Amino acid sequence: MGVSQPTGYFELLIIGRFLSGVNAGVSLCVQPLYLGEIAPREFRGGMSMGTAIFLTGGLLIGQVIGLQELLGRAEHWPLLLSTTCIPAVLQLLTLPWFPESPRYLLMDKGDATACTxxxxxxxxxxxxxxxxxxxxxxxxxxxxxxAKKPWELFSDRSIRWQLITAILINCAQQLNGINAIYFYASYIFRQAGIPEDKLLYATVGTGACECLTALTCGFLIDSLGRRVLIIGGYTLMAVWCICVTVTVTLQELSPWVPYLSMACVFAFVFSFGLGPGGVTNILTVELFTQTTRPAALAIGGAVNWLSFFFIGMVFPFLVNGLQQYCFLVFLVICILVVLYIFFIVPETKNKTFLEIHEEFLSRNLSKKNRSEGTNDLGANVLSIPR
Known part of the structure; x- marks a missing residue:
């Protein structure tokens, strides 16, 4: 990407973007998997939060170095895009010293010595x-x-609810309104009176807010648990959806309403980072055992990126049709996710992967038994002579 301008070949820019996308797709699946498998049970949540913490940290760094005072000028864009080689080189130098996942060595390779x-x-x-x-x-x-392939999971009834959960929370992570709030942020900040040349600094503030809340979530997740954070995060996001809709609708009512809208934007980002932003990856890792986890993360990652693509394609039409009332759509999504997690997903804090799997398995069996019991009762009723 950095040499595309000096050489005059725009194709290099496209190739660079493509390779960066491949790396992002692979790493966002493999990194939570690796961290979740190597972490001690009692610290698994905090260590797995490393993905969200450094992801939001990277976004914040990108926003900062993209400011006009640093590398945000038109003549500096090749240098700005070239900075992606810095973390790549650091990883190439350090990752060879990392051990392979002990779970992979023991269960997939059968190598107890290497595992130890x-x-x-x-x-x-x-x-x-x-x-x-x-x-x-x-x-x-x-x-x-x-070990199962991704398409084999859809026919495995023993992990039906785990797979549904993984698909739903990964889909909801992109469709919960966080992308919409970033879209509306510039408009809201502009209405609050922030000068046009200062809007980028306000946007950096939202990135800093998400980074700080991801860090806070990392400190809290192993004490409060996953359910509390993700249910609380989506519940707060539903509340802020209502507040953003009301305040944006009433922008002209009073001079202080735009500032209230700004507060709602930061509160929405805060709620996302505290719950869905970080807990989604951890739950996806914890709901599965070794034979199904890699395939499940591949499905979850694919759903996540497809949802991101979908909202990118649909959101402009949604805004044009509903304007600020588009947040009511995200309100419904947040509420549905809260209800699903509350009734279906158990707490996974400080449990082994096997214990979590058995808890879901017992849930599946109890529902199956109730269903069979109902069918037997219906058969008995039908067999009674009239």
Missing amino acids: KALKQLHGGDDYHKEMEDMEKERINTLGVQ
Whole structure:
């Protein structure tokens, strides 16, 4: 991307964007998977939040170095785009020193020696036995079961609710209104009287807000749990959807209303970062065992990116048709997600992957038994002579 202007080949810019997109798609699936598998059970939430924390941190850095005072001028765009090589080079230098996932080594490769070595490197010489015991139980439970391909998950009834949950929360992460709030932010800041040349600084403020809330979520997730944060986040987002709709509609009512709209924007971003922004990836990792987790993350990642593409295509028409009332659509989505998680998804904090799987399995079996019991009762009623 950096040499596309000096050479005069715009195709290099397209190729660079394509390769960056490939890396983003792969890493956003593999990184939560790796962090979730190497983390001790009691710190799994906080470590897995690293994905969201550094993702929002990277977005914030991009917003900052894109300011006019730094690399935001037209003549500096090749240098700005070239900065993506910095994290790439750092990872190429450091990742070879990282151990392979111990769960992958034990359950997929059957290499107990390499697994123990990786655990000692990650947890220390004396602190790995608890994790080894958990992995051994899961390995015994999945003996003879091959790792599944993504399309095979759709026919596996034992993980039906886990798969539905993963698809729903990844879809909702993009369709909950966060992209709409960023779209409306410039309009709201402009109505509040912020000069045109200062709007970028206000946008940087929203990025900083999301980064700070992701960091806060990382500190809270292992104490409060996943359900509290994601339900609380979506509930607050539903409230702010109403507030944004009302305040944007009444912009001309009073000089202080635009400032109230600004507060609602920051509150919406805060609520997203505190719950859905970080917890979604962690839940997707925790709902599955070793044989289904990689395939489930591939499905979740694909759904997430497709939802992002969908909202990018549909949102302009939604805004043109509904204007500020488009937030009422996102309000409905947030409420539906809250209800689904409240009634279907159990708390996963401080539980092994096997315990979470068995909890869902018992839920599936109890529903199946109730259904069969109802059918038997219906059959008995029908068989009574008249």
